[in-house]
Amino acid sequence: MAPQDRLSQVSSHLNYPQGMLHGQVAIITGSGQGIGAEAARMFANEGAKVVVADLDNKKAEAVAKSINDASPGRAIAVAGDVTDSQYLKRVVQKAAEFGNGKIHIIVNNAGYTWDGVIHKLSDAQWEKMLAVHATAPFKLVQAAAPYFRVKDGEPRVIVNISSTSGIHGNAGQANYAVGKAGMVGLTKTIAKEWGPQFGVRANTIAFGFVLTRLTQAKEAGAFITTPEGEKVALGIPTSQLANKVGETTEQYVDIPLRRPASPTEAARSILGVVSPLFSYVNGQTIMVTGGRNM
């Protein structure tokens, strides 16, 4: 029986008693909190060894510790900024050491928003969003090429985390939308370059509304500091949130499921895409939106 057909039998825990990602090594950027942290825990739970890569050293260490407390030896934290090419090379090197010379999965998830309407957007806002959401994923994948362009019969998967803003545009987010849209082209190019000879799969996941600090009220005060020392406020102004977040389901009128996703739910879709259950899904943009923007 072909390896990809093993799933035709009963349930996955019988096929994968040690987890669907057993023996695989994954890099997840932006996994110090939010969706990435949930994905890191889930991947480890499915047997993977996970490189928790995040700007925030404390949070990255805490996620790695929580994983190792439950399953010793399954995670390392490598802190740094994805817009620094040297950092990306270090992440790849550490991952390869951790994986005894192998890396199987990259999830390009690190990101944030730095909003402004087109006629007021600064050069810094524009350049930073492209650097984080388009250039950094490309450079990480490029740095990891020697570990993906291999023929050892083991699975290799890349997932780029995009947004409905990248697919449909969003007022106030030209910079973020262009960066996130770029991921779609990057994903398809990886699928076309590395699929035929090496069997590498690449997919984009575009999230809609997931409850993390990026979608909480801006007034809650979350921020990110760029390496240049710029303090960028995160979240959505309460005035804009009013029709999205609230006590009643009617307030999620543009979401057919009438609710946002939890970070856990969002991370499950990433696990699904990297898992053997999706072994023939390649080059796609998977909308994880509760049906929003259909």
Ligand SMILES: NC(=O)c1ccc[n+]([C@@H]2O[C@H](COP(=O)([O-])OP(=O)(O)OC[C@H]3O[C@@H](n4cnc5c(N)ncnc54)[C@H](O)[C@@H]3O)[C@@H](O)[C@H]2O)c1
């Ligand atoms: N929350 C949503 O509704 C939503 C919707 C669409 C897309 N997304 C995307 O999902 C991804 C995860 O977002 P989240 O909601 O979990 O946000 P989050 O703020 O909870 O987590 C993002 C993580 O990325 C890290 N990060 C940011 N910039 C970085 C950099 N330059 N280098 C290294 N790490 C960096 C942060 O430190 C943080 O830990 C992002 O790419 C975001 O754009 C989120």
